[in-house]
Amino acid sequence: MKSHVTGLISVAMLVSLLFSSARADDSRIVQIIEKDILYNPSSITVHLNQKLRIKNDDPFFHKSRISVLDNDNKEGEVVMPAKKEEAHTQQDFKFSMPGHYKIRCMVHDGMTAVINVVN
Numbered sequence: 287m288k289s290h291v292t293g294l295i296s297v298a299m300l301v302s303l304l305f306s307s308a309r310a311d312d313s314r315i316v317q318i319i320e321k322d323i324l325y326n327p328s329s330i331t332v333h334l335n336q337k338l339r340i341k342n343d344d345p346f347f348h349k350s351r352i353s354v355l356d357n358d359n360k361e362g363e364v365v366m367p368a369k370k371e372e373a374h375t376q377q378d379f380k381f382s383m384p385g386h387y388k389i390r391c392m393v394h395d396g397m398t399a400v401i402n403v404v405n
């Protein structure tokens with residue numbers, strides 16, 4: 287009987303551990319908001335173990351593309367091709383290399399932000 291109780295306690299501890307790790311995962315998301323045809327913030331730091339969440343808070347669509355920002359500040363290799371982001375939707379992106387990146391909306395000229403990806 288005693289071992290049964292101990293077993294239940296272990297299960298309870300395991301469950302609470304699982305829930306706390308789920309919360310920790312939520313903190314591994316960095317958000318960039320699309321609002322009023324701007325990215326907010328306009329400069330953001332993301333760790334390699336974090337996901338970038340691109341959230342469209344506008345009542346119309348955007349089309350974000352992420353590319354590597356070269357030393358001469360030009361956009362190079364595209365790491366996330368543009369796709370339609372409907373109003374009030376979100377998508378997550380995970381970087382595989384540290385560096386400087388630019389996110390750009392292919393619909394709205396001048397709607398850009400810089401993303402710094404660090405270890």
Ligand SMILES: [Cu+2]
Pocket residue numbers: 323347348349391392393394397
């Ligand atoms: Cu846009």
